[in-house]
Amino acid sequence: MSQYTGTLARTLLVAGVATSLVACAATAPQTTRVEPAPAPAPLSQSALPSPSPAAPLEAAPVQPAPVAFRASAPLQYVVQPGDTLWGIASRFLAQPWQWPEVWFVNEQVANPHLIYPGDVLMLRVINGRQQIVRDATPALRVLRLGPQVRESALDDAIPAIPLEAIQDFLRNPRMVGADELARAPYIVAFADDQLIAGSGSPAFVKNLPAEGDYRWAVVRPDRAITDPDTDDILGYAATPVGGLEVREMDPVASLGRLTRSDMEARVGDRLVPINDALFEARFVPRAPDNVIDGQVVWIAEERLQAIQYQVVAINRGQAAGLAPGHLLTVKQRSRVVNDPHARGTVTLPPQPVGMVMLFRTDARLSFGLVLEATRPIGILDAVVNPGAVAR
Incomplete structure (x- = not known):
């Protein structure tokens, strides 16, 4: 009987304490405490989980x-x-x-x-x-x-x-997306049946949008840039030709004037918007929400390698969930080397070599600025989520 009484007493005591705690929690006011931070925690080595190969x-x-x-x-x-x-x-x-x-x-x-x-x-x-x-x-x-x-x-x-790193690219586009080029206005004629013209010459332009800007960059599409995964054409490397200002709009052929010439303009040259005035550079650095596994497909100035503060293009865009401000890690392509002792070869894992922040995205193509580069970045180097493993 005494054993039962002791057990009952302990049970009632625990229940009473629990009830008191619940009551205190229910009546305690909710406050937001702001205080100076302690010393920052050491660098974490945590990495994003690798994507499942079975999922898109x-x-x-x-x-x-x-x-x-x-x-x-x-x-x-x-x-x-x-x-x-x-x-x-x-x-x-x-x-x-x-x-x-x-x-x-x-x-x-x-x-x-x-x-x-x-x-x-x-x-x-x-x-x-x-x-x-x-x-x-x-x-x-x-x-x-x-x-x-x-x-x-x-x-x-x-x-x-840093805007100065991309100003030249915005004012003088050197790559044009395939979708943008398909709807781009173009020079259809010059005065007096000329086939070429320079700064100050009038030019007739077709396909100008009614609500478009009056300032345009004149470019000449050149080499096609293809997606290494699908062989689809993503865009075209373009040679800057000059600038043009629209003077009179017309539903058939609008009248413009060449304002500057990097080279003589030709009939058929394309017009693309000058994006420096419209560019919004106050996006937030962040990692993409979706798993990204793409590649570098183009480097500004038709270079073979890129270093810090140079512009690159990748074969992923808005369709993959990318937007300005997204950060991607660049990893060198896997290399295959001969095994010096065993017969056969060894495929070396890709190594991180830099970081790119996207500043412009199209449906299937994005442009980014190299912010960090421990080694030169090359065509077909992988671009993946920060901390992810490249294929």
Whole structure:
């Protein structure tokens, strides 16, 4: 009987404690604690899981890796003129594509995703997670133009990548996607039945869109760029010819004038938009949501290899879920070498050699800027999700 009484007492005691805990949890107010962050955790070696070979690569979702801050990440950083979002993310994170996971979005601030020179970024712990926050009371951002002072515009926000590295590509396209080329306007005639013309000459253009820009780049399509997986034509390498401004719109043939000439323009040369004024460079560095397994198919200037801050094209685009801001790891192609002792050959695994951020995407084609390159990047090198294994 005494044994039963002791057991019953212990049971009632445990139940009472549990009831008290539940009551406390129900009545405790929910608060958000913001405190200075401890020293950043050491670099994590976690990698994204390899895609299943049985599933379509473009359709497979990617599981995010744990966030890893650099051991040298500052607790506070003042944004400098000339900074880029890629550079700031690299300063804080071991894996810069994880920026969206650590940037604290303050919905009470206009354009909370934009960062300006002079902003103070701080590493803080919010609800148990390390995050990067903007100082809520920064000095007024101004641009000084002589004696005048005005509040900074959206254009003053830092870009994702260094714009000077892609300006020439935007103004003088050297590759045109196959879909874009199929609908591109073209020069149908010059004055006085000329077959070639230079700067200042009038030109008649066919297929101009009614709502198109008045400034165009004139290019001459050359070598076809094919998809190594399907042999489909993705686009054409193009030679910059010059520039053209539209003077009079006409449903049959609009009148334009050649404004500059890198070489003499010919009848049949194509017109493509000049994208420098329309280019939006404030995308967020991030990893693709889907598994990507593509290849480098073109390098700007018709080079055989690319180094840092050069433009490349890959054979994956919007159809694969890609968008501006997506980061991809570049891996050298597998090499086959002779085994010095055993008969036969050995296929060496592909090695990471760089990082590319996409800044323009079409349906089947994307253009990216090489941000890092430990070795030159070549045609047919693999592009995969950061941390993934190339085929």
